[in-house]
Amino acid sequence: MTASTPLLSVDNLQTQFETAEGTVRAVDGISFDVHEGETVGLVGESGAGKSVAISSILRLVESPGEIVGGEIRFQGETLLSFEEGPDGERRRSPETLSNEEFRRRIRGREIATIFQDPMESLNPVFTVGSQLQEFIEINRELPPKDARDVAIETLREVDIPKPEDRFDDYPHEFSGGMRQRVLIAMAIACQPSLILADEPTTALDVTVEGQILNMVSNLQDEYGTSFVWVTHDLAVVADICDRVNVMYLGQMAEQANVHDLFDDTKHPYTEALLNSVPRPDKTVESLTPIEGVMPEAIDPPAGCRFHPRCPDAREVCREINPDARNVSDTGRPHNAACVKHDAFDVDYEHSAPIKSEDDEFGEDLQVTEGSR
Amino acid sequence: MSGAESILRVENLTKHFSTGSGVFDTVELDLSGGFPLKRTVEHVRAVDDVSFEIERGETLGLVGESGCGKSTLGRTILRLLQPTDGDIYFKGRNIADLDKGELRRTRKDQQMIFQDPQSSLNPRMKVGPIVEEPMKAHDLYDDDGREERARELLEAVGLDPQHYNRYPHQFSGGQRQRINLARALSVDPDFIVCDEPTSALDASIQAQVLNTMRELQEEFNLTYLFISHDLSVIRHISDRVAVMYLGQIVELAEKEELFEDPKHPYTRSLLSAIPVPDPSQAGSRTILQGDVPDPVDPPSGCRFRTRCPELIPPDAYDLGDDEWAAVREFMRAVRRRAFDPESRAAVEAEFFDGVSLGGEAGASSTTRSTTSPRRSGRKRRTYSPTPSPSRASAHRSSRRTNSRPVGRRAASPPATSTASNSLAGRPFSRPHSNRLASRSSENAG
Numbered sequence: 001m002t003a004s005t006p007l008l009s010v011d012n013l014q015t016q017f018e019t020a021e022g023t024v025r026a027v028d029g030i031s032f033d034v035h036e037g038e039t040v041g042l043v044g045e046s047g048a049g050k051s052v053a054i055s056s057i058l059r060l061v062e063s064p065g066e067i068v069g070g071e072i073r074f075q076g077e078t079l080l081s082f083e084e085g086p087d088g089e090r091r092r093s094p095e096t097l098s099n100e101e102f103r104r105r106i107r108g109r110e111i112a113t114i115f116q117d118p119m120e121s122l123n124p125v126f127t128v129g130s131q132l133q134e135f136i137e138i139n140r141e142l143p144p145k146d147a148r149d150v151a152i153e154t155l156r157e158v159d160i161p162k163p164e165d166r167f168d169d170y171p172h173e174f175s176g177g178m179r180q181r182v183l184i185a186m187a188i189a190c191q192p193s194l195i196l197a198d199e200p201t202t203a204l205d206v207t208v209e210g211q212i213l214n215m216v217s218n219l220q221d222e223y224g225t226s227f228v229w230v231t232h233d234l235a236v237v238a239d240i241c242d243r244v245n246v247m248y249l250g251q252m253a254e255q256a257n258v259h260d261l262f263d264d265t266k267h268p269y270t271e272a273l274l275n276s277v278p279r280p281d282k283t284v285e286s287l288t289p290i291e292g293v294m295p296e297a298i299d300p301p302a303g304c305r306f307h308p309r310c311p312d313a314r315e316v317c318r319e320i321n322p323d324a325r326n327v328s329d330t331g332r333p334h335n336a337a338c339v340k341h342d343a344f345d346v347d348y349e350h351s352a353p354i355k356s357e358d359d360e361f362g363e364d365l366q367v368t369e370g371s372r
Numbered sequence: 373m374s375g376a377e378s379i380l381r382v383e384n385l386t387k388h389f390s391t392g393s394g395v396f397d398t399v400e401l402d403l404s405g406g407f408p409l410k411r412t413v414e415h416v417r418a419v420d421d422v423s424f425e426i427e428r429g430e431t432l433g434l435v436g437e438s439g440c441g442k443s444t445l446g447r448t449i450l451r452l453l454q455p456t457d458g459d460i461y462f463k464g465r466n467i468a469d470l471d472k473g474e475l476r477r478t479r480k481d482q483q484m485i486f487q488d489p490q491s492s493l494n495p496r497m498k499v500g501p502i503v504e505e506p507m508k509a510h511d512l513y514d515d516d517g518r519e520e521r522a523r524e525l526l527e528a529v530g531l532d533p534q535h536y537n538r539y540p541h542q543f544s545g546g547q548r549q550r551i552n553l554a555r556a557l558s559v560d561p562d563f564i565v566c567d568e569p570t571s572a573l574d575a576s577i578q579a580q581v582l583n584t585m586r587e588l589q590e591e592f593n594l595t596y597l598f599i600s601h602d603l604s605v606i607r608h609i610s611d612r613v614a615v616m617y618l619g620q621i622v623e624l625a626e627k628e629e630l631f632e633d634p635k636h637p638y639t640r641s642l643l644s645a646i647p648v649p650d651p652s653q654a655g656s657r658t659i660l661q662g663d664v665p666d667p668v669d670p671p672s673g674c675r676f677r678t679r680c681p682e683l684i685p686p687d688a689y690d691l692g693d694d695e696w697a698a699v700r701e702f703m704r705a706v707r708r709r710a711f712d713p714e715s716r717a718a719v720e721a722e723f724f725d726g727v728s729l730g731g732e733a734g735a736s737s738t739t740r741s742t743t744s745p746r747r748s749g750r751k752r753r754t755y756s757p758t759p760s761p762s763r764a765s766a767h768r769s770s771r772r773t774n775s776r777p778v779g780r781r782a783a784s785p786p787a788t789s790t791a792s793n794s795l796a797g798r799p800f801s802r803p804h805s806n807r808l809a810s811r812s813s814e815n816a817g
């Protein structure tokens with residue numbers, strides 16, 4: 001990484017959910033950095049733990065979920081860290097910001113968020129303007145009248161036509177794209193240094209998605225805000241991200257600059273993901289889907305978590321769960337959690353390839369029992 | 373496809389929905405004289421005069437933004453919705469005017485797969501009976517024969533025949549969509565309407581299901597109408613592609629031709645809007661501005677003209693390409709109320725950067741008035757070129773001001789005034805007013 005301290009640095013974050021069936025390790029030791037002014041992608045299939053990671057950073061994880069380990073630093077300040085207690089148990093260290101402090105100083109002011117479903121994130125019984133105004137009143141400590149002006153100005157900033165008239169409309173009177181713009185307005189209203197965006201354009205049409213992506217990059221140029229962009233859409237990642245983190249089953253699979261990730265893919269999962277999406281710009285005769293489905297996080301496979309579906313899996317992959325290490329041969333850091341790279345030195349070359357465990361039915365023998 | 377034998381021919385198909393749900397919704401108070409109550413029914417023109425053919429064994433992709441009427445078209449073709457007008461010839465018979473019994477019998481040859489694999493399966497039924505139900509409805513086979521066929525089909529769609537006795541909740545999303553496929557195939561149909569079948573699935577699972585659908589098409593000689601908003605998926609699965617905009621098909625062509633050489637400006641805009649999974653092509657998008665117009669009151673003439681990047685300039689004005697582009701963007705920005713004019717210089721810098729326009733002020737006697745009596749969440753725009761003695765008053769008639777005295781609006785301070793009325797109230801709009809007037813020609817065209 002660069003010499004400067006990152007804006008946000010997440011180290012070995014672990015979040016788990018206690019359920020009747022056992023412990024679900026939704027986020028199992030992920031680390032990543034966000035530098036000033038950059039857009040960092042967090043990519044993966046549903047169930048990879050992307051959203052839980054975002055909620056953990058914002059401390060929005062609710063019971064039975066709990067952050068059980070890791071360290072989060074923001075602008076040089078420790079937001080969360082753990083230490084060993086007298087009885088060997090892990091507990092939050094004294095440097096950890098209290099929940100109240102976090103709520104008052106960080107969330108909304110310094111780290112804002114945009115959620116996927118704009119209808120669920122806006123209260124249907126209050127007007128759009130009043131919700132935005134309230135947010136600004138509280139976080140910027142402005143009197144109501146000034147807050148209203150700021151709110152209208154922010155709505156104009158996100159291209160809401162005639163914001164002073166739309167101020168008193170209810171969320172249901174806005175289209176999906178407009179609602180998402182309101183949420184973006186809410187996120188930028190306090191001019192935070194970092195915005196965590198959780199699949200903000202997934203529910204939108206391509207043309208509206210394009211409008212929003214353009215708008216976000218303009219806002220980023222204007223304010224220099226950093227973004228963490230959670231998505232499952234590799235095309236969006238290619239479009240807006242500077243660096244990308246690929247997650248699989250609660251862990252990091254690959255971390256690289258966006259060009260390196262697409263042109264010099266180092267992890268078989270990323271490779272497979274890229275081969276399985278149809279392309280708009282060229283006709284692909286036959287898609288190569290990834291075999292099987294992602295296992296449940298409650299019972300992850302031993303060894304490398306991707307090995308049951310991995311085309312390159314060898315016997316050694318059953319035993320070793322690799323961490324994401326730098327495997328780059330260029331100057332730029334490029335982390336991949338795959339033992340086939342020399343950085344791991346586990347004699348992958350001489351390990352016997354794993355015969356595909358799937359018979360002709362592929363994914364479909366793994367019935368997801370116990371899911372509701 | 374070879375043979376050119378069409379399995380489905382749709383001619384001038386139209387489906388309108390009336391808005392308003394109660395008696396009083398359709399009655400309006402009219403005090404202009406005569407009987408004081410007036411009955412008005414508005415129609416959402418979901419599908420408007422659509423004609424196309426599907427050949428046996430091919431996949432026709434149907435693509436468009438949400439709300440363009442693609443799902444309605446799919447449902448109307450199967451007569452799940454009663455068409456307002458037009459004919460649907462399926463294997464030579466017009467199913468638009470079949471009676472219930474005959475319609476039921478043609479259902480054996482037409483099936484549908486829905487978007488949400490969760491809600492389209494009965495959670496209280498086991499997979500086997502789910503797949504057998506269509507066969508029962510059409511009286512095919514006996515009990516044992518049905519079970520045997522259900523197991524065969526489960527295997528054909530890539531599920532384990534032993535899953536016959538499981539419930540839908542025990543399967544993942546991709547597997548549930550396979551159950552839907554098996555159910556649709558159980559009556560051995562010729563034609564399947566697939567309404568966004570993979571939109572709810574993850575990328576890797578989507579590829580699995582798409583591949584299975586292709587294999588099944590070859591095995592069972594199926595014809596698909598594949599509805600999706602995802603151009604990548606459409607490009608992968610289709611033989612020919614139809615692009616829909618606001619209830620009409622704007623372009624229909626062979627897949628390669630449509631993607632490599634799109635002829636319609638809308639198709640071009642759509643294609644350039646999609647992000648490509650290749651960072652070296654990042655940032656090359658051109659994006660359509662504004663929203664899709666309200667299908668209750670679509671634009672006259674070409675429905676795409678309000679957003680079209682290739683709108684033809686009116687003959688009355690002699691404008692170069694750059695000038696016309698600047699004027700067009702400015703007109704549309706005004707109509708969307710997309711900016712708040714601070715000063716003439718700011719507006720010129722934003723819209724007329726590097727373009728100088730001559731012309732005389734106020735030469736036109738017609739202008740457009742935008743009247744939106746409703747709240748603009750579901751804004752309905754009516755464009756009517758109204759002769760008006762004063763441009764300012766015409767511009768002033770913006771939303772919610774119809775029933776109010778005009779002067780009240782005019783007295784509002786500039787800070788909260790709308791884009792259009794402050795335009796009219798400020799001197800800087802004068803030199804452009806001539807150009808602005810060309811809006812009415814655009815609207816008339």
